[in-house]
Amino acid sequence: MERGLTAVEVAQRVAEGRTNDVPLRASRTVGEIVRANVFTRINAIFGVLFLIIVSTGYLLDGMFGLLILANSLVGMVQELRAKKTLDELSIVGQARPRVRRDGRAQELAPNEIVADDVIEMGPGDQIVVDGQVVAGEALEVDESLLTGESDPVVKQPGAVVLSGSFVVAGTGSYRATRVGREAYAAKLAEEASKFTLVNSELRNGINRILKFITYLLVPAGALSVYNQLSGDQALPEALRGMVAALVPMVPEGLILMTSIAFAVGVVRLGRRMCLVNELPAIEGLARVDVVCADKTGTLTENALRLAEVRVLGNGDGIAPGRALAALAASDPRPNASLAAIADAHPDSPGWTVEAVAPFSSARKWSGASFAGQGHWVLGAPDVLLPAEGPGSAERAEAETIGARGLRVLLLGWAELPVDGPGGPGRVEPVALVVLEQKVRPDAKDTLDYFAEQDVTVKVISGDNARSVGAVAAALDLPGAHAPVDARSLPEDAAELAGAVQGASVFGRVTPVQKRAMVGALHAGGHTVAMTGDGVNDVLALKDADIGVAMGSGSPATRSVAQIVLLDNRFATLPHVVAEGRRVIGNIERVSTLFLTKTVYSVLLAFLVGIPGLIGLDALPYPFLPRHVTITGWFTIGLPAFVLALAPNAERARPGFVGRVMRIAVPAGAVIAASCFVSYLLANPGKGAPPAEMVQASTAALVTLISMALWVLAAVARPYAWWKVALVAVMVVASALMFLTPLTRGLFLLDPTPAHTVTALTCAAVGVVVIQLAWWAERRFGRTASPAATPAAS
Structure with a gap:
């Protein structure tokens, strides 16, 4: 038997740099986190607008520039916290190969391996560096992660083994020949454990919205500047009006809230010993409608x-x-x-x-x-x-x-x-x-939870079908009394899809069949999660929408799964589903707030600019940048931060963008129209003293904030005591802004009784119209469920 390297030989290789020095990448580096949160499209837009305001000399109107700092700092802090948790959990869950040194086998972290180390391997062990087989007994290696071929390859002494493959049968040892960044595992490990926000319906939908908004900024800004200058305003005043029109068009906090919600979800799940290799897995598991689970290690103890x-x-x-x-x-x-x-x-x-x-x-x-x-x-x-x-x-x-x-x-x-x-x-x-x-004592509660949530559970096991069916029947799994022996399943894809759809328990399932069954469920339009702990589950875990591995399972399963249950408890999955629903539901709520603001800002900019285009007296934009900032604080920013982290058990549904826009567009359109009408009624006309223009602007702002607060109250439903308190605090804070002499002077506000009554009347009429629009959309539109609109809550 190979004795392996001596301590002196190991030290020599470390000194020469011949180590497996691949950094553990459970998350982005600190530098990447800083760059990703500072150099964003939204920060770039706000940075340009802030510089424009600074050039005018009205620094108070540049308060929105604090959003650059907030967007960057809050995102960095939350992601750094999530990075710390992920790094700690990845160290717990990483494979620890057995390495022979000085004649003794010891478990080492992958980055402690050096060139020429002799590494033992057995069933389920992942090959962490490239090497050459030294000894082997009936050794079979699955290289499907490298070649795509599922048939195991027999390895004799002298054969080459590549990192990323794993042992399915037999035992043996191999000598490390390529370590560190030279080995294939370096790329595999980095990709498998990356802290990422890609491939998410939420993120993709938000990015599409932001892209569309960016295209609107150019014509809206040009129209605003033209309108302000044609009204005989000085250039600084015109630029202030343009910035005031453009700032609210950008849903500045939407990306921030989404990142925070995901990151906090990872931290919360980390406390339950659940390692999330990819952030969208939280969202993805909340959308699954079929969970394929093994019997051993899932429903029963290992x-x-x-x-x-x-x-x-x-x-x-x-x-x-x-x-x-x-x-x-x-x-x-x-x-x-x-x-x-x-x-x-x-x-x-x-x-x-x-x-x-x-x-x-x-x-x-x-x-x-x-x-x-x-x-x-x-x-x-x-x-x-x-x-x-x-x-x-x-x-x-x-x-x-x-x-x-x-x-x-x-x-x-x-x-x-x-x-x-x-x-x-x-x-x-x-x-x-x-x-x-x-x-497992918690298996029945877990199955009952999925049944209540209309998530189908299918038990797919390599054990005898009748034995598997007996265990599933004891847990009251629907369909467990008719288990299917997988050896009788058809090979035709269409026939297999029908057989898999119609049964709940399958026994004697081979690894290739598990993979085919996942594909059959996909063909039926299902979103599939697959749980497993053995090497026979790897292929199916790879193909499933969400792969869930047990922490005590083989390193190969943990390397390909998006979620690893380090405590080996199937009962942790409901918590992951609940966390995903919290993220999805809350982001949908706050998206409604941000996009409503975007809609009314775009439309109001065009409404104010149209009179100047058609030859009428040009109207100055009703709001200053400071007005837009405080409106965002009290009606969107602060409440959205709270709502994004709140409990939420709503069912996840596809169609995020369409559903949000069907709420935000009518609300934003009516708010823009109501504000414009209020502004017109209070506007004294061309050549009026500045004090009267301030009064007209204040009236429009009263209408805007009143309706925005009502939208906030509608989106916050169903109510809990803390939601009522949140809305009440925002209402009181907004009212004090108009009533307190200090804030009235600071924000250039001058509410008069007559104009305030006009403004509140316009707001009340607008609220009724929005409610009717939501009711009509719910009654005649394509809304998937009553919970899709605030009107139904």
């Missing part, structure tokens, strides 16, 4: 207990217990079944091993050939024994036992060597090995 050894034959006179002890001792990396047998039969008979066939999910048996003791196999009775003829009675007995939810393996004596081309040949049944699996 650990097994040997309940009974039922003797069937003499096995050439050898006691079954001795054969079981020898099989357990022959495998240096036993699976859960062999580990349970080893616990019950710890004393090995000392048989000499001639050949080993480790367990693989494809053939569903393992075995060993012993010198002078024959060939022994342990595996699925319905695979090793025929349905008819000799052995069929023992097979039927095994199925009867398995129907009670127990795992049953056949101990058999084979006629051929286990590693031979025709092995194991005919199998003589010797004993039935009955193993008990403990149902």
